[in-house]
Structure formats: C-alpha cells, structure tokens
Amino acid sequence: MPKTKRENQITKYNPQEIEPKWQKKWEENKIYHPDLDKANRPFYNLMMFPYPSAEGMHVGNMYAFTGSDIYGRFKRMQGFDVFEPIGLDGFGIHSENYALKVGRHPKEQAKISEENFYRQLHAIGNGFDWSAKLETYDPQYYKWTQWIFIQLFKKGLAYRRKASVNFCPSDKTVLADEQVIAGKCERCGSEVVKKDLEQWFFKITDYAERLLNNIESLDWTEKVKIAQRQWIGRSEGAIVKFKIQNSKSQIEIFTTRPDTLFGATFMVLAPENPISKEIAKKNKKVEEYIQKSQTRTEQERIAEGKDKTGIDTGLFAINPVNNKEIPVWVADYVVMGYGTGAIMAVPAHDKRDFEFAKKYKLPIKTVILSKSEGSEDSSAKPQNDNPKEAYVGESKIVNSGEWNGLAVPKEIGKVIDWLERKKIGKRQVHYHLRDWLISRQRYWGPPIPMICCEKCDWQPIAEKDLPVLLPDVKDWKPKGGGESPLASIESFVKTKCPSCGGSAKRETDVSDTFLDSAWYFFRYTSTDDKTCVWRPERVKKWLPVSMYIGGAEHSVLHLLYSRFITMVFKDLGLIFFEEPYAKFRAHGLLIREGAKMSKSRGNVVVPDEYIKKFGADTLRLYLMFLGPFTQGGDFYDMGIEGMHRFVKRIWNLFTRISNSKFPISNESQRVMHKTIKKVTEDIQNLRYNTAIASLMEYYNFLSKQKSVSKEEIKTILLLLAPFAPHITEELYQRFKNKSNKSIHTHSWPDYDLRYLEEKEVTIAIQVNGKLRDTLSISFEKIEDQQIVEKIAKKSQKIKKYLTNRKIKKVVYVKGRVINFVVI
C-alpha cells in the first residue's frame, strides 16, 4: 500500500513543487549569471524594465518578459553568454501618484511594490541575473543619474530657459512635449495648460539630425522607426523675413512652401510670440485676445478645429517678393513651439489659412494652378481667386512673376535659390523635435544636482558630494504653483555655492523619470561597483544591447531619450558607439475579451492565481501560444486549460515510458529534424506561437509511436526548454545519466537537411487551377515532369476532366503541384 502511494506522488505532475525547487537550484548554481568580465560570447538580452505599479505585475508584463526570456534562453543554449538583468523603474510620477492614491509615503510604497514585484518576477521562471538588479530610486543608482545631469550641464546640453510650457494642473507639474497626448497629460489624462515658467531643458534638438540619420541603420521594428522619424519631423523649407510697415522690427517666418510667396495675403503671429506681446502693449484688443487664448487649454484649441479665432493687429507687413502690404493678425492656430511662431498665410494653398481667410473675409490669391488647369498651357492665366477650397497638390506656379511655369514641389529649390540671391530668404531645415523639458515640480525623483548662487549663477554640485539625497520628509505632496515640495524645506534649499562658498539655493525640482530609464542598461553591467558610473571594459564587452524587447508605446519617449543620452556619452568620450540597441523588437499588446486590459475596465489579469493553479510553465506556454509575439493576443480563460493538458501529457508520456533501445526509424528521424528546423527558425523570428504548435505536433507524433528513443525524448525536451524551463529541467534530470548540467546550459539541437527528404511526396493535381486529385509519388520521380504528368493523367478523377478537352498547357511545380490547362 505505501508503495502505491509513493508511486502516485512520483508520477503526478505537480508544478507547485518542481517550479520553486528548480528556481532555487538555478540561483544556487548561478546558471544565469555570466562572468561579466570574462565572458567569451556576450549576448545582452534585455527587456524594458517595469515600473512597479503596486497592484503588482499583470499578465501583460509577464507576456513581454516571457517572450524576451525565451529568446535569451534560446541564445544561451546556442552557446552565448547571455546576460539578462532585471530592475525597477520605480521613481517618477506614476509611482508617486499611486502613493498619493493609497495615502502612503512613496518611499514606503516603493519597498512594498519592490517586494511584490520581485516575488512575481521570480515566480515566472525567467533566467534573470539577480546579482545585477537595480532600482532607480536607490541612491546608489540616482547618484549617477545626477552625475549624468552634471555632465550634460558641463557640456552645455542642460540649460535653463523661461518658456511657455505644458503644465498639468492635476499632477501640478510641467511636462515634456512627448508627455502631452492630444492636449492631455499622458499620466492622468487631465487637460494641459500653458504656463510661462523657467525650466531645465536638455538640448536634444542639437542631435536631431544624428538621431534621424542613424535610424536607417538600426535593426528595429519598422513601425517604431517610422514613429521616431515622424516625431523628429524633418522638413525642408525657407526662412523669409517680412518688414513691418512704419517700424524697424520684422517678422521672420518658416515655410515649406516658399513657392507660394506671391499668394501670401496676410500674416499670422502666435499669441505667445514676443512680437504679439509687444503689439499688445499698445493694443488692448490684442492684449485681451492673448490673455484669453492662454487660459484656454490645448484641448479646447484643438476641439474648436475649424472654427479659428484671431484678431487684426491693424499693422501691415511688406511681402518682400512684390512689396505688397498685407495685414498682420494674431491667432492661436499658429503655435509658438514650431518654426518661428509666425506664418505667412496663403489661403489659396493651405487649408487652415483658407478657413481663416473665409471667416475674416481676407483676400485669397491663387498662385498654383489646380490640377485640371495645370494640364493646359501654363501661359493661360486662370484668375480664379475665389476657389471653393485650398489647392495643395502638385502643379505649376502662376501669377508669380519670374517664377511662373515652375513645377512644384519639384522645383521649389529654384525658388529658394532665387530668394537667397535676392537676400529675401534662406534655405532652412526645421525639426518637429523640441528640447527635452527635464525638470519636474514633484517629490519622487532624483533632485536636480544644481545650486543657484547670487554671484556665480547656476553651479553643479561637486561630484564628490553626490548623491544629493532626496530628503525624507512628511510633506511630500505636490504643491502646484510651479514649485516642488522640496522648496519648502529650508534645510534642503539653503546651501553654499560650490564655486565661491557664498550662500546659495539648491534647485528643488527633480528630474524626469525618462532620464532614469535612459541609461539603466549601462548600469546593469556594473552594479557591483560603487566607484564609477560603469566599468568601461564591461560596457565595451556587453553593449550595445544585443536584443531589446519592449512595448511599442515607448516608440518615441524612452527609445528616443536613451538614444540621445547614449550619443551624449559618446561625445563625452565615455563610450565608442552611439546607438544603444543593436536590435529592437516591439512585442504585441495582450488584450482581454477584445479590449485593452485596464483597471477601469476591470479586466486586468494577475498571473499569480494562474501560476498557483497551473504553474508558470503552462502560463508561459499559453501566453506565447495566443498569437505572434509581435502582434499580441487575446487572453481567455478557457484556452489555458488546453495548454495545461498539453503540459500534463508531456509529463505523463515521459514519466511513464522508459527509454527505448530500439533504433530510431527513418520517418521518426525525418519528423525530428523537421521539428528542430521549424522551432529553431520560429524562435529566431519570435514566432513562438507556431514553434509551440510544431512541438505539439511532434508530441502527437511521438505519442502514437510504439516506442520513443532516448534521442527523441532529449530533443523534444531541449526544444521545449526555453518555453517551459521547469518541467523540461525536471524530466531531463530524470532521464539523464551522470553529469550535473542543467538542460538550460545544454547545447541547442542541430538539424540535418539530409533527413528532411521525404520518400513519398504528395503532389496536387489541378485542372484549370482547381484541385481535382492528389498524387503520392516517390521522391526520385519528382524531378521528371514527364513521369509526373504521365502518372497524373492515369488518375480516374483527372481523366474525367481531360476527355474531349484539349490540353493547352501543363504547369509543373516540382514536388508541389501539376496544373493542366484545358480548353
């Protein structure tokens, strides 16, 4: 009796027992800890580190981590020294807002979240190198974030400027342009307002050209490359100066369509434009308009859409190409942030200008033939200055003096040459990218390591005095009014100038979270060394990151910032490359019941319960089986049962059978090699779903065999190991003879093409492209069309279609299909 009981214990699949057991052993044996100094074939396999929301990791995070881990495990088995570190992006508004919500101090909350996250991250069975972990809120980490700020400042890349900036009234802080989505705060969704504040910026615009040009050479998801190009937004055009009548001042405008200069019938200034403000001093109506537009949120401006507003300044500018007087208006459809904050309005050929001209009854002048007219002789001058809509297509220039007849946009270059010759305008390239607003009026971030001295202006903290510790205070909640909570802590603010020793004030803003995450992958290599930002020889060995996986939502923010920071490191002479990620793939989004998982919908799935019920291996396989990893999938509860069945079948088959001594058959050999090939290629391409499908097919094949050889068992376990690390390790150790080696450090199986040839090949027979029969034919015969044709014609089914018909053509695709074209 006791024997039976014991037998049951042995044969029952119990992930609760084997998973923690192996996780512990792997950690003890350090199988995922490469020697960072001596590794021969370094492979840096990185997943974007998570920000620990305190509810814990949801299954979407696990989806991404598992996908990244499978790739890492695959590379490890291929003989690479894989470095797969993990950490937490725990500083920043998102974590602080959660602390606000639960009414706990962010520091205290961070500890709780950290513990919870690390517990979950252990449970999913990834091959993390836990000895290299980091947290961005650790003073040992943010010390170097501050150090980096200082390096940028010294290089002239960090500067202060008073500017009209995005301000979130709910989060009570300024935001970077990238963090404003359609006029709303990226974090809380509140409508963003404009505020004039003095802020710290990073000069990312100096790198616009490099950031753009390098994109081409990157092995990245194409979608993300497009998003970056679009965000950097290069446009070619010209700067043109317009004199203001009876005044010394002039208005500079940027246009991509200098060819329409003769069609400029008025000018528009942004309300924030200094010239507008100058005008407002003397013109009450303009002043009122500017005031009104500043209190409106971006959202309101956008929502109004077509209904543009503006005010006539009463001033006139001189169009430099024809010396015509044109009125100057102020309107908020022109924004200060792009170009020069002023435009020449060409209503005939710009949709927005057209709408504005219609509303305020401003003149419209056609200078580009519309398409139908353009096909006629260009000397014919259509005088349609009352068009129904703006024409923006390509055509020829008219009504523009010497320029008449030039094709646009092809010959815009000639127009610019003309402008340059006449010293009216200048060729110029503009970027949509703007400088990175780095300061935040919040508590939970690295204090910006700067001191303001009355005599010496802004001075960086001496490097030996780093880190500037974030003071432990009770009153940490955001204040609003453009100041961080740190500003009210006198002991923090009051300090001495590092330059002259006189009394000075500390900067009280903290830096943006995206600075924390812009360089963390450098730090991972050297977390054991507190004396330097990183060890140069290690960074040289491991970076750039070999494979970076993360969410497409970081297409512009994180990925652009970290590219910029890496370029700065290169320019500082710290490293010898300038692109941080050699290869980047965006994973898909895991949805549930057709909708994005979100707290408000209440459809967030937490992995814990599933790991408890089915084990991490089942959940990993299930998540990866939902669909292509780069496309995401729909999580539904029913499906996981099916995957659990598969895992149990694997367990049952291999715990019951003993290794057969029978030699492996040719057919078995063929199926095995076919599977190795398929799984290898699929993992390489992140096609985990089809890799798993072919493993299932292989299982189905093996389970129908009378006996299974040792080689076959080993092969399927090896192929399955990256997906289901625990069960494969357990079964592998049961079968193995002596060595103590983990399955995860075993080499990946090779396939041999010689085994892939089939004896019998099935060929489809078509008549006029329609399938009528299939034909099994021996491998040797498929080369010869004559033989195949002859055999095909013998088929009864085919005869029926060929009698009384004339064969016009026979198409044969070797080993695939033969098609009779008949009439």
Add this chain to the structure above:
RNA sequence: GGGCAAGUGGCGGAAUGGUAUACGCGGUAGUCUCAAAAACUACUAGCCGCAAGGCUGUGUGGGUUCGAUUCCCUCCUUGCCCACCA
C-alpha cells in the same frame, strides 16, 4: 487631417504565389465508470447528397497569373500611433 497595421471556421490563429483553415479552444459522438469528472479515440468551414461526389468559400468590387488568403488598384470596417507642424 496625416501615418501604420489588420480583416481567414463558432473562437484564438496557421499558410506570404502552388492541396486554405496547421496547432489549440469550443462542440458532437464514443470508450472507461454504478455515475460523474478526468483521460483517451473519432468527427467538426458552409450548402446539396444515403453515399460516391459536387458546388461555394479568406471584408467588398475589379485587375495581373496556368494558379491569388498572399501581388496591384477601388471601396468598406476595425485597431494603433501622430496631429491647427506652417
């Protein structure tokens, strides 16, 4: 308004010019059982048919091709990203 994806059984998906629906879920029937669950076996795109077999079928309409889910054009729908960017 601009850009990028995608549309295939009841469902998730497979097939990137050559046998459409692999693999899995769900469903139906059966085996085992006192019974149920589990497990296992078989079937499972639709229509006609007892069957053999035939017809239809990858959002819509066209095109290229001996052959199109795949390539090209039109339209429709959905998702994602960006957006008064001059």
